[in-house]
Amino acid sequence: MPNEPKASSDPGASDLIKPPRFMGLRIDRQQVIRAFFSVSAAVTIVTLFLIMWTLVTEGPFRLQKKLGFLPVPTLKGGFLDTYRWELGVYRKAGLEFCDHVKKPLTEHETIFSRLKRAVGAELNTVSKVSRDRRDAAILAKTHVEERAALQREALQEALDKTGPATPPEKIEELRKAVREATARKVAAEVLPPLFTDAEKQKLQEDLRGLQPDQEDFPPFIQELMAESAKQDGLAREKFAAFVTAVDEFEVAADPIIEVHDAMKELALATKELAVQQHMSEDAVAQLLAAAAIAKTPEEKAAFEKDAAQTDTTAIDFKGRIEPLLAKRADYEKLIPAYLATVKKVMADMPSKPLTGEARTLLAKARKDLPEHIKTVEASLHHMSGWKWDKPIPLMQSLSAFLFGGDWITNSSWQDFYGMVPLLTGSLVISLTALLIALPFSIAAAIYVNQFATLREQEIIKPLIEFIQAIPSVVLGFIGISVVGDLIKSTSDVAWLQWIPGFPVAERLNMFNAGCLLALMAIPTMFSLAEDAINNVPRAFSEASEALGATKIQTVFKVIVPAATSGILAAMLLGLGRIIGETMVVLLVAGNRIAIPDFSDGIGTVFQPAHTLTGIIAQELGEVSRGSPHWQALFMVGIVLFAISLFINWASRLVVRKFQLPKI
Amino acid sequence: MVAAPPAPKKPVSKPAHHEPSAVTPATPTAEGVISVRGLDFHYGTKQALFDVNLEIPARKVTALIGPSGCGKSTLLRCFNRINDRIAGAHISKGQVVIKGKNIYDDDVDTTQLRRQVGMVFQKYNPFPKSIYENVVYALRIAGVKKKPVLDEACEHALKVAALWDETKDRLKANAFGLSGGQMQRLCIARAVAVRPDVLLMDEPCSALDPIATLKVEELITQLTKEFTVVIVTHNMQQARRVADLTAFMFMGQLIEFADTTTIFGAPQQKKTEEYIRGIFS
Ligand SMILES: Nc1ncnc2c1ncn2[C@@H]1O[C@H](COP(=O)(O)OP(=O)(O)OP(=O)(O)O)[C@@H](O)[C@H]1O
Ligand SMILES: [Mg+2]
Numbered sequence: 001m002p003n004e005p006k007a008s009s010d011p012g013a014s015d016l017i018k019p020p021r022f023m024g025l026r027i028d029r030q031q032v033i034r035a036f037f038s039v040s041a042a043v044t045i046v047t048l049f050l051i052m053w054t055l056v057t058e059g060p061f062r063l064q065k066k067l068g069f070l071p072v073p074t075l076k077g078g079f080l081d082t083y084r085w086e087l088g089v090y091r092k093a094g095l096e097f098c099d100h101v102k103k104p105l106t107e108h109e110t111i112f113s114r115l116k117r118a119v120g121a122e123l124n125t126v127s128k129v130s131r132d133r134r135d136a137a138i139l140a141k142t143h144v145e146e147r148a149a150l151q152r153e154a155l156q157e158a159l160d161k162t163g164p165a166t167p168p169e170k171i172e173e174l175r176k177a178v179r180e181a182t183a184r185k186v187a188a189e190v191l192p193p194l195f196t197d198a199e200k201q202k203l204q205e206d207l208r209g210l211q212p213d214q215e216d217f218p219p220f221i222q223e224l225m226a227e228s229a230k231q232d233g234l235a236r237e238k239f240a241a242f243v244t245a246v247d248e249f250e251v252a253a254d255p256i257i258e259v260h261d262a263m264k265e266l267a268l269a270t271k272e273l274a275v276q277q278h279m280s281e282d283a284v285a286q287l288l289a290a291a292a293i294a295k296t297p298e299e300k301a302a303f304e305k306d307a308a309q310t311d312t313t314a315i316d317f318k319g320r321i322e323p324l325l326a327k328r329a330d331y332e333k334l335i336p337a338y339l340a341t342v343k344k345v346m347a348d349m350p351s352k353p354l355t356g357e358a359r360t361l362l363a364k365a366r367k368d369l370p371e372h373i374k375t376v377e378a379s380l381h382h383m384s385g386w387k388w389d390k391p392i393p394l395m396q397s398l399s400a401f402l403f404g405g406d407w408i409t410n411s412s413w414q415d416f417y418g419m420v421p422l423l424t425g426s427l428v429i430s431l432t433a434l435l436i437a438l439p440f441s442i443a444a445a446i447y448v449n450q451f452a453t454l455r456e457q458e459i460i461k462p463l464i465e466f467i468q469a470i471p472s473v474v475l476g477f478i479g480i481s482v483v484g485d486l487i488k489s490t491s492d493v494a495w496l497q498w499i500p501g502f503p504v505a506e507r508l509n510m511f512n513a514g515c516l517l518a519l520m521a522i523p524t525m526f527s528l529a530e531d532a533i534n535n536v537p538r539a540f541s542e543a544s545e546a547l548g549a550t551k552i553q554t555v556f557k558v559i560v561p562a563a564t565s566g567i568l569a570a571m572l573l574g575l576g577r578i579i580g581e582t583m584v585v586l587l588v589a590g591n592r593i594a595i596p597d598f599s600d601g602i603g604t605v606f607q608p609a610h611t612l613t614g615i616i617a618q619e620l621g622e623v624s625r626g627s628p629h630w631q632a633l634f635m636v637g638i639v640l641f642a643i644s645l646f647i648n649w650a651s652r653l654v655v656r657k658f659q660l661p662k663i
Numbered sequence: 664m665v666a667a668p669p670a671p672k673k674p675v676s677k678p679a680h681h682e683p684s685a686v687t688p689a690t691p692t693a694e695g696v697i698s699v700r701g702l703d704f705h706y707g708t709k710q711a712l713f714d715v716n717l718e719i720p721a722r723k724v725t726a727l728i729g730p731s732g733c734g735k736s737t738l739l740r741c742f743n744r745i746n747d748r749i750a751g752a753h754i755s756k757g758q759v760v761i762k763g764k765n766i767y768d769d770d771v772d773t774t775q776l777r778r779q780v781g782m783v784f785q786k787y788n789p790f791p792k793s794i795y796e797n798v799v800y801a802l803r804i805a806g807v808k809k810k811p812v813l814d815e816a817c818e819h820a821l822k823v824a825a826l827w828d829e830t831k832d833r834l835k836a837n838a839f840g841l842s843g844g845q846m847q848r849l850c851i852a853r854a855v856a857v858r859p860d861v862l863l864m865d866e867p868c869s870a871l872d873p874i875a876t877l878k879v880e881e882l883i884t885q886l887t888k889e890f891t892v893v894i895v896t897h898n899m900q901q902a903r904r905v906a907d908l909t910a911f912m913f914m915g916q917l918i919e920f921a922d923t924t925t926i927f928g929a930p931q932q933k934k935t936e937e938y939i940r941g942i943f944s
Contacts, residue, residue, distance in 0.1 A: 454750075539788035546745050546784075547801040547853065548777040557804065562791050660791050660839075 055641060059634035075394070079631035083417060084397040085278070086628060090414050092317045092388050093270035094263070094324040100382045101260045101331060104375050108253045111368050115246045115345065118353065118361040122242065125354045126235035127228065133194045134228040137203055137221045140189055144207050147188075148181040152212040159213055175211065183208050245341075245348035252341035255334050263327050268413075270320045280312045321388045328383050335376060342373055401635055407593045407610075409619065409629055417632035419639060421595045425510065425609030426579060428596060429589060432514030432605050433521060433578045438571060440518070441525035448526075449533045450555050461530075468523040476587030479516045484508055484588070491606070501603020508590035511605040516588060517578045525574035532566020533559060565658030572651035576644055582613040589614060612640050695719040696861060696891045697742055702757035704737055706749065711737045713915045714757070719908075721860075724883060724892045726906035726923070728899060730938065734915040735895040739863050742766075742893065743780040744773050762860070778805065781854035785866040787846040789838035789853070794830050797838045797849055801857040816856050823889070824852035825882050844875025848882065855890065862886060864894040868901065880905050899939065903927055911935045 057063050060080055061073035075081055090096050145152065155174040158166040186207045191200050199220075206218035217225065236243050284307045291303035346369050353359045404418015448460050484507030491502040504511075536559050544554040560567070590608020593615075598604050616633050623629040695718035704712035711734050719725045727735040737746070741759055744766060746752045758765040766776055778801065789797050798817045799807075807813060817834070821827040826848045830841075838849055847867060854862060864883070868876040883905045886892050896902050902909050903923060910920040911934070919932045930936045 537788070539784065539786060540790060542745065542748065543784065543788045543790070543850070543853075544800070544804075545748065546743060546777055546782040547804070548774045548857070549801075549804045550774060553804045557800070558790055 052641070055634055055638050059631055059638050079401075079628065079635050080394050080397045082628040082631065083401065084392050084394055086415065087392050087397060087400065089271055089274045091390065091392065092321075093274055094267040094321050094388060095271060095414050097321075097324060097383060097386055097388070098260065098263045098267050100379045100386065101256065101263065104372065104379055105253060105257060105260060107368070107372050107375055108249075111365055111372060112246075112250055112253075114361045114365050114368075115249065115349075118349075118358040118365070119239070119243055119246050121355045121358040121361070122239050122350065122353060123232070123235040126238055127231040129194075130224070130228040130231040134221075134224040136192050136194050137224050138217075140191060140203065141207060141210065141217075141221065143189055144182060144185045145210060147185040148178060148210075151178045151181040156212045178211060179208070182210055239350070241348045242350055245345045248341050249345045252338050256331065256338060259327055259330050259334065263324055264413075266320075266324045266327075270315070270317065271414075273315050273320075274317075277312060277315055280310050283307075284310050284312055317388060328380075331383070332380060335380065339373060339376060342369060342376075345369065401632070405595055407615070409623075415629065417628070417635070419612070419636055421593050422610055422612045422615050422636065423639070424595055425589065426585075426611040426613070428605060428609065429510045429513045429517065429585060429611060430575060430578045432511060433517035434571065434575055436514060436518035437521045437525055437574060437578075441522045441570070441574070442529050442567060444522075444526050445529035445533055446555060446560065449530050450551065450559065464526050465523050467519060470520075472520065472581060472583040473587070475516045475520065476584050479512050479584060479588035480508065483512050483515055487512055487606075499603075500601050501606040504606040506590050506592075506606070506608045508588055509606050509608045510589055510596070513585045513589040514605065516584045517581055520581060520584065521574040521578050524577050525570045528570030528573060529563070529567050532563040532570060535566065536562045562660060565655045565660070568654045568658060569651045572647055572654060576647045576651075579643060579647070580613065580640065582617050585611045586614040586617050591618070612636050612643075616640075696721045696761065697893070698758075698760045699738070699741075700758045700760065702738075702741065702759060703755045704734075704741060704746075705751075705753055705755055706737075707751035710755075711915050712741075715917045717910060717917055717920060719891065719893060721891050722887050723907040724887055724894060724905050726902040726909045727893065727895045727912060728897075728902050728909060728938075729912035729918075731897070733912045735912055736865050737915075738912070739865055739893060739895050740782075742861065742863055743777050743782055744771075745777075745782060747773065778857050779859050780861045780863060781857070781859040782863040783847070783850050783854050783865070783867050786870050787843060787850050789841075789846050789849050791837070791839060793835045794838050794841070794849060795834040798852050798856050800853060805857065820852040820856035823855050823886070824848045825878065825885070826852055842875070844871050844878055847871060847875070847879060851879075851882065851886075855886070858889070860891060862890045862892050864892065866895055866897060869897065876901075899927070911938060913938070 057073050060078045061075060062077035062081075063071040064074045064076070066072045151174070155171070155178050158171055158174050186204050189204075189207070191203065195203060202220045206220045209218060216222065287303045287307035287310070291300045291307070294300035294303055346366070349362050349365065350358075353362055401417055401419060403420060404416055405420050406416040406418045407421055408414070408416045444460070444464060448457055452460060487504060487509070488507050490496065491499075491504040496502055540558050540562055541554050544558045545551075549557065589611060591610050591614060592608040593610045596604045596607045596609055600607070616636055619629070620633050623633065697717070697719040699715050699717040699719075702712055702715040703710065704715075715738060717738075727739060729735050740746045741754070742761070754767055759767060761776070761780065764771065790800065792800075795817055796803075798820050799813045802813055802816055807816075818827060818831075821830060826845060829845060830849075833840075838846065841849060847870070851862075851864075851867075867883075868879050871879065880901060883892055883894065887907075894902075894905065906923045908921065909923045909926040911918045911926060911930075911932070913934050919926065919930060919935045921931070925931075926935060927939060930939060
């Protein structure tokens, strides 16, 4: 501090002299401190910009060097461009054409599986009892055999031994052992109440006589089997029309499948060629680029020679598509017969099914089948209107991404990058989580701030905030091991079946993920809501109480309305936390990439789904850098980023809109 | 301060008001609407009121004056038990009897009590709701649902608070759009909407400008037609202008309680005299 002695030597003027300079530089400390903070802010902003830059240049754009050094993002080579190329091949090679045939076939499959289950349910009304009796008897037999396995194996070994065959008395001894062991086990075996006492005795008799070298089933079990077969036959007779109609429906698709397979083969071959040719073109471009910067003329010549030798002849899409188009006639020929079978099924479905299961299944089928007929007819139209050389505009690849219903990757057929299933998954899970977390966190905030004693506050607040410290992977474990089982077992409870979606098929589903995300969001939402309630001026509650309001009335009529802006902001920030969370959804949401079937209403939440965050975490590590799939994942990242920005913006807006005016 | 000159003019009506109290004994000893009997009050371990005895008569304005921190607000806030909100606050001795009932008995319903003893605070504090909703708040929480009843009560309360003409066209507007004086009168309207017997006011004019103060003071003298008013004030001019009776407090004790004219004209206690002459304050 060189100024110090000078200042003291001249006390009169010292007050007016600037403070000592910083490390001998001509700047004062205030400025240094200011600079430090402004630099920190600047670094943050630059980082944010770099993140956006990366997302953009890895996703929709690609960097190209202009003037040799200036990186400029261009659409060429970016996601939209490469995806357009892929969709172009999909069309030119005729894959799209094949998918027109594929669509009715997929529908056929789902409808058939429903019908088959309906048939099973109907047949069961006749044959179930006898089959259950047969199965129970066979099960008892297996049990007994398993439990006497030790003795049985010893006997079997003795019987199998050839060298010197086992002496008969030894075999007799072993047989005795088996008999005894078996009898013990039979006595222990509990038979289900499907049998009368007399039958039980018969069955036990049968079981006691079991020997390992016995080929046939014992007589009573044989009787049961015969009875079951007879009942089965009777059942099939009773529902003969329905059964045959469904059987016919199944095979009716076979010829179409055959045609479709033939078409697929043609289309795939063309696609293969197109991909090959594209790669060769790339290779040539790289060789030429290498040639341009080659050091010696020999090297240059070698590169150019290689480039010239690479086969890049354009593919004759037009010629190759002809045989494929010709298949349309084959397909068309099959349609009348197929539609006749479909109509037959519609006619032969029992109008009054005997079981509830069949009733719901058939109701669905009755709705689906006319639609199916329309799809089949439409497929012919689509095929005749289809043009292999219709160009694909750039915007179409964007809309295929934004509004596409399929996210299919690494497929042997065609990759699609449509984010709708991921987006719906993310949204449904987030909304579920929000709906669960909101009442809990706000109720907890109200309780802690308004009703809890000081001691309770001291316990509850840190506990809720502690939830935040649980690593999300651990929550994922809990979701898989505890919550999943809990949901499953609850959904099987008989008197809860009125809840839509029960019984649930999958333990890992959107509801499960929603529960855990709600748990993760509760601390954030609780703290913010509690702050908001705490910030309501005391004068309001005092005035309310002085007017004779009870505590509860004060809370709900004055405090909560006055805290609305803070509570809404808490909700939105909680939503931001939920939508960006990755680990839990990846582990728990079930990861089925499909648009949820919203016909289940509220029950939709019990379906598995995949999410925007989950797909990035799952796939980014496995795709090759710069491939369309890689770029598509970055596009998903951009969408996530946009959603987060939107939520932040919305929360600012909400806070401003609901803020209390100052007095 | 341009507004100051008219101020002394207004209280001209006051002596007229004052006449009946001149007939009653100078130190009111008759049973009042509120009788405080030997009240000791504590904030936690700190004692704030010492053996206060006071009979507040009906349909009069009673002012509580005294230096800052002497316990005026504390005493006032004992009358509707709003002190219950403060953790640790309690009375250790004595009673506050309102309408023949000690309000500190265990079986007293504070909700009902507060409907009969309304309160207006120092800083106007309307709810962030419409003017209408502010006024009918107490009725709504008391379970009144009928729209005509609410409308009628709203109009009456606003008229009592001399706010009807200014707000009748904007009842649905947010209360925060009013001026400070209007907001304070709205708070008065809100308190009188349930027609309490007693109206407590803790320095109701200290956040207002002189003109607004004047309006509120005028209003207070009018309120005695329907209500018993107890007002805490720092402003001795104000006490003179509006109060029929004045109580002087000092260090948690009630020093003197008498007719306003007596207190300001011929105080019996030395402390009162000193205070009035401006030795402390
Ligand atoms: N909530 C509280 N907790 C503890 N002590 C309090 C509390 N409120 C007031 N006091 C104390 O009680 C005494 C009386 O306070 P009070 O507010 O009644 O005074 P006051 O006469 O209204 O004063 P002022 O004219 O400044 O409003 C003061 O000493 C004050 O410090
Ligand atoms: Mg006070």
